[in-house]
Amino acid sequence: MTEPTNTQTNSNEVELLSFRLGDEEYSVDIMSVREIRGWTRATPLPHAPAYVRGVINLRGTVLPVVDLSVRLGMRPVAGDARNVIVVVQIGTQTAGLLVDAVSDILALPRSALQPPPDLAADTAQRCISALTIVEGRMIRVLDLTAVLPQDDAEAA
Amino acid sequence: MSLKVLAVDDSRTIRDMLRLTLADAGIELYLAEDGVHGLEVLGGIDPDAIISDINMPRLDGFGFIEAVRGQDRHRATPILVLTTESAPELKARARAAGATGWIVKPFDPVKLVKALNMVAG
Amino acid sequence: MPNDPMAEIKASFFIECDELLESLQDALTEIEEGAHDGETINIVFRAVHSIKGGAGAFGLEALVAFAHRYETVMDEVRSGRLEVSAEAVKLFFQAADLLADEVHAARDSQPEPEGAEACLKALEALLGADRLAEAETDDAPPDFQPMGLSLDLAADFDIGQTPPDAHVLHFKPHADLYASGNEPLYLLRALADLGPLETEVDFSAIPPLDAIDPEAAYLSWTLRLDRTLDEAAIRDVFDFVEDVCDLEFGSRENPLDSFGDVTSLLQFDASTSGNDENAPASFGAPLAAPPPEPTPAPGPPSPPSRAGEANEPDRAGMSPMTPPTPATGTPAADPGATVRVDLERIDRLVNLVGELVINQAMLAQSVTEAGLPPNSPVMTGLEAFMMLTRDIQDSVMMIRAQPVKPLFQRMARIVRESSSAIGKEVKLRTEGEATEVDKTVIERLADPLTHMIRNAVDHGLETTETRVAAGKPREGVITLCAQHRSGRVVIEVTDDGGGINRKKVFAKAVEKGLVPADSHLSDSEIDNLLFLPGFSTADQVSALSGRGVGMDVVKSSIQALGGRIAITSEPGKGTCFSISLPLTLAVLDGMVVNVANETLVVPLSSILETATLTREDIRVLGPETHVIHLRGAFVPLYDLGAELGYRAPKSNYEGGIVLLTAQENGERSALVVDAILEQRQVVIKGLQQSYGHIPGVAAATILGDGQIALILDPADLVDNASGRTGSRDLTLAG
Structure with a gap:
């Protein structure tokens, strides 16, 4: 579960794409980011978990979109023109992460990443692989394999 | 002057290999799939040599060779039999039908070209 | 020129093998049905033979060895020395199956299949030990060396003898040498290529001009070659002609001058080799007359001429060189030419055409929105464009379509193997082998079909004793039938067994x-219990259809293909499984509908009719369920909006629009939608890979506005439906 998938091999540097969910800042390893898309209405999927927003047309392929905010136990992303979909790929799996807004690209030494304290009560806990502080803001680094449920099954 | 050769074999693989081998040797190759087809193709060309398989549908190699030898202008055209059999009586039958020589499959490209040069000059 | 032509040819060889294996199966089937004519047996022989030939070229020794032994037996059959018994045909089939395995093992660099040796042994046992030895000796020895020697050495020469100081040869062609298209000049030239060559021509046998037979052979040669040359290499040169000439290896003890008058001495070396056009004339040059004519010189006794029949004078006409005339033909293309294309390229084309369809839909939508009059040139042009797109799409799909025959042949093998494993006598009948289906569909159908066939052999058909006791023929019959039916392909597996034991099935389901x-x-409900997950478990597992795979797995793999499976059974008569599949996995004709502001596509093939509900149509069934009464039948009503979780069931369905759908088993259902938008072809985009299976949803598509719409799977929807059409709170999603 906590296997670091956001690692950049052969480098002591890590580049993170950071984005906002509500008032919190999260990030993913930029190596797993394929592109960033503007908000587009997703076609809802019947019988899907609440955090699955639906599917969108990504240049002819069907892309599932996860409302990252709901996934991490927070209020749904509004779904308007300011929101963006971060298209990520882990292994063969491609998915869109709906977030409030993208903030920055950060280059940090790997040593700046700290393991999150063990707070089992937090539902979002298992999706977070590391924490770091940038300019006084705490940024959570997401473990995408934990965020995207299909990958659990696929990894089996 | 490049040689002109007609090759008759029902196996696409063997035809492909012949095409590859003989093209590399600068030989102008005409292909046919069986004896009947071979005679049709032969009607339109005047090859320096003919290569023929034995086991083929419609008209086998023996029949094909006999038919070729039956044509005045091909009485002396060299014909090499391409066969997986090296049995003496098969050779004898091929010879009886009028074959010039034989090549045992799988053929060695170098030797095939050499044999062609030997029978066709 | 491709990068690695040999690899290309090898790939093409394996494709050819599959074709040969197919014709082998066909021919064996004909033989099994009583066609013992020479040509049918010849087809079997040739198929095996061609596989052997090609395999030899690529050094696939295991395959060569197997094919060779199989071929040896078939050759005996061909020559009429081996009777074709039912037992023999069985072994031929088995060998054909193993040959297929050998081919595929060679192709995939896998280890040889098991049982090959046992099968060959059994096959060879048909011949009996003596006959086998005989067959082996008068046939090719299995000495295939990859790319080995092409000109077979005359093995009966004692190559080990001490070379004399010089190789001295006496070479006297027979008329047959010329008759067979051989040319002494070229032989000499080939010798000269080996090393310095001295030749002397003996014209002494040439008769007076008026006695010359133009087709006889009068010349002989004495040849001297460097003694360091390998005698085998020299013999090699004469390989083609050893039976149509006198060839004697001499030495000092066997001096040249014992051969007639030497009237000419020609020095050959490699430099003369290129000179072919008029070369024969140079032999004749010393003579004023046309070339010579002796009676066969006494000399050493000629080897027994096997070519005796070819020796007629009218055959021998040999001025060996007719000047080459320019060719008038063009290189012959293989008739019925086919092009091998990477599947990837076709898939790319299929995808592009899919995009084209989507783009065209978008364009159509924009044109409509622009409010152009229906007769405007833009609209007319667009319509033509749409028709073209449709044609292109159909053509592209046709490229991917393949006949089901190879699949059926695989099933024939499954029947053979599984019936012999459990000792039942089973015959497979096939119908509609030429029916074409998308390649992917065929590929993905193999596993479920295999399972169904095994099931039919194992469970569908009774034991032979039971059959006999019931007054049925000993041999059970399984029929595999494919046909196109209203835009889908229907494949049926029917057995003439005892039918489903419904009591037993029910009891087991309860248990x-x-x-x-x-x-x-x-x-019908009991029959369908077979498809329930967990129905076929341990105690149904037999050596054959066991493996823990139940009919539920078969059903889901068929469904994954957008197909349906249905079952019908009649006690004592047999059982029929019917699979209905889309012809392609790429597009489908759908009805675009609106449900709770979501756009959905319902496959046209599943819709029987559409209707607007009147008060009289709707009947309350339970507190939360309705049926509609349609032409005397009651059909359950399903609210799509509610079933898909888009909204709560309505309170009143009067005036609602329903799609009447039918499942494979004939069960009908009425699906409530809010509006019907249009009918059109849509490109299928799988959801399975990007998301996973959604109950009631087959796939997705992209509409003209770029939005994704879900493609409904009505049968699956109904299977998973709550059936609630009364008001009650539902969790809303989306």
């Missing part, structure tokens, strides 16, 4: 806790 013991099920 497994799949249905309550007091439930009253119709025959």
Whole structure:
């Protein structure tokens, strides 16, 4: 579960794409980011978990979109023109992460990443692989394999 | 002057290999799939040599060779039999039908070209 | 020129092998049905033979060895020395199956299949030991060396003898040498290529001009070659002609001058080699007359001429060189030419055409929105464009379509193997082998079909004793039939066995806790219990259809292909499984509908009719369920909006629009939608890979506005439906 998938091999540097969910800042390893898309209405999927927003047309392929905010136990992303979909790929799996807004690209030494304290009560806990502080803001680094449920099954 | 050769074999693989081998040797190759087809193709060309398989549908190699030898202008055209059999009586039958020589499959490209040069000059 | 032509040819060889294996199966089937004519047996022989030939070229030794032994036996059959018994045909089939395995093992660099040796042994046992030895000796020895020697050495020469100081040869062609298209000049030239060559021509046998027979052979040569040359290499040169000439290896003890008058001495070396056009004339040059004519010189006794029949004078006409005339033909293309294309390229084309369809839909939508009059040139042009797109799409799909025949042949093998494993006599009949289906569909159908066939052999058909006791023929028959039916392909697996034992099935379902013991099920409902997950478990596992795979797995793999499976059974008569599949996995004709502001596509093939509900149509069934009464039949009503979780069931369905759909088993259902938008072809985009299976949803598509719409799977929807059409709170999603 906590296997670091956001690692950049052969480098002591890590580049993170950071984005906002509500008032919190999260990030993913930029190596797993394929592109960033503007908000587009997703076609809802019947019988899907609440955090699955639906599917969108990504240049002819069907892309599932996860409302990252709901996934991490927070209020749904509004779904308007300011929101963006971060298209990520882990292994063969491609998915869109709906977030409030993208903030920055950060280059940090790997040593700046700290393991999150063990707070089992937090539902979002298992999706977070590391924490770091940038300019006084705490940024959570997401473990995408934990965020995207299909990958659990696929990894089996 | 490049040689002109007609090759008759029902196996696409063997035809492909012949095409590859003989093209590399600068030989102008005409292909046919069986004896009947071979005679049709032969009607339109005047090859320096003919290569023929034995086991083929419609008209086998023996029949094909006999038919070729039956044509005045091909009485002396060299014909090499391409066969997986090296049995003496098969050779004898091929010879009886009028074959010039034989090549045992799988053929060695170098030797095939050499044999062609030997029978066709 | 491709990068690696040999690899290309090898790939093409394996494709050819599959074709040969197919014709082998066909021919064996004909033989099994009584066609013992020479040509049918010849087809079997040739197929095996061609596989051997090609395999030899690529050094696939295991394959060569197997094919060779199989071929040896078939050759005996061909020559009429081996009777074709039913037992023999069985072995031929088995060998053909193993040959297929050998081919595929060679192709995939896998280890040889098991049982090959046993099968060959059994096959060879048909010949009996003596006959085998005989067959082996008068046939090719299995000495295939990859790319080995092409000109076979005359093995009966003692190559080990001490070379004399010089190789001295006496070479006297017979008329047959010329008759067979050989040319002494070229032989000499080939010798000269080996090393310095001295030649002397003996014209002494040439008769007076008026006695010359133009087709006889009068010349002989004495040849001297460097003694360091390998005698085998020299013999090699004469390989083609050893039976149509006198060839004697001499030495000092066997001096040249014992051969007639030497009237000419020609020095050959490699430099003369290129000179072919008029070369024969140079032999004749010393003579004023046309070339010579002796009676065969006494000399050493000529080897027994096997070519005796070819020796007629009218054959021998040999001025060996007719000047080459320019060719008039063009290189012959293989008739019925085919092009091998990477599947990837076709898939790319299919995808592009899919994009084209989507783009065209978008364009159509924009044109409509622009409010152009229906007769405007833009609209007319667009219509033509749409028709073209449709044609292109159909053509592209046709490229991917393949006949089901190879698949059926695989099933024939499954029947053979599984019936012999459990000692039942089973015959497979196939119908509609030429029916074409998308390649992917065929590929993905193999596993479920295999399972169904095994099931039919194992469970569908009774034991031979039971059959006989019931007055049925000993041999059970399984029929595999494919046909196109209203835009889909229907494949049926029918057995003439005892039918489904419904009592037993029901009891078992109860025992497994799949249905309550007091439930009253119709025959069809009981039959469909077979498809329930957990129905076929341990105690049904036999050596054959076991492996823990139940009919539920078969059903889901068929469904994954957008197909349906249905079952019908009649006690004592047999059981029929019917699979209905889309012709392609790429597009489908759909009805675009609106449900709770979501756009959905319902496959046209599943819709029987559409209707607007009147008050009289709707009947309350239970507190939360309705049926509609349609032409005397009651059909359950399903609210799509509610079933898909888009909204709560409505309170009143009067005036609502329903799609009447039918499942494979004939069960009908009425699906409530809010509006019907249009009918059109849509490109299927799989959801399975990017998301996973959604109950009631087959796939997705992209509409003209770029939005994704879900493609409904009505049968699956109904299977998973709550059936609630009364108001009650539902969790809303989306």
